Amino acid sequence: MSLTLIFGLYVFFLAAFTGYQVISKVPHLLHTPLMAFTNAISGISLVGSLLAAGGHFGTLSTALGAVAVLAASINVIGGFLITDRMLRMFKKKGGAR
Template sequence: MSLDLLTAITVFVLGVLVGFEVISKVPATLHTPLMSGANSIHGIVVIGAMLVTATAEGIVGYVLAFVAVAFGAMNVVGGYVVTDRMLHMFKAKPAAKSTQGGAS
């Protein structure tokens, strides 16, 4: 199951470096949508949850797998939709100040 550890670590380190570089001078109004976008990307965990479901057995196993997959799917779908809605706000009123942030 475990692939070559060195390859995995190499990929991880390069991924971290890409992550540092990919965000550059972001205007402050885009901070919250960008956070939300990154949030949807880690929804990729749903793939891992699906792979684990494939080998699940017993009631406890299936319940854990069900919750894991449901959580992951919620992260993905909700994340992308809410990011799109945030970005839609920019398009509708490009001149308007962002209303994101703090308390409701």
């Protein structure tokens, strides 16, 4: 195994462990703001997938980057729509804005 692959796996597992620990400790009251924050993080993955798709690293890399762009776009748009819907549930009905 190359050193780059080992480092990549290390970062992946560390991020997965940290993410699980952070999400599992969040109280239910904070799930909506946390969801909005994770949508911003998904936007960062969208930028990374755009770089992979347009990096001219080869045909396979460009194809996988395009699939990643599609998946990240769906994740970001869907996440913001769901967050907006959740926030509308907390608005008062009537004239108060």
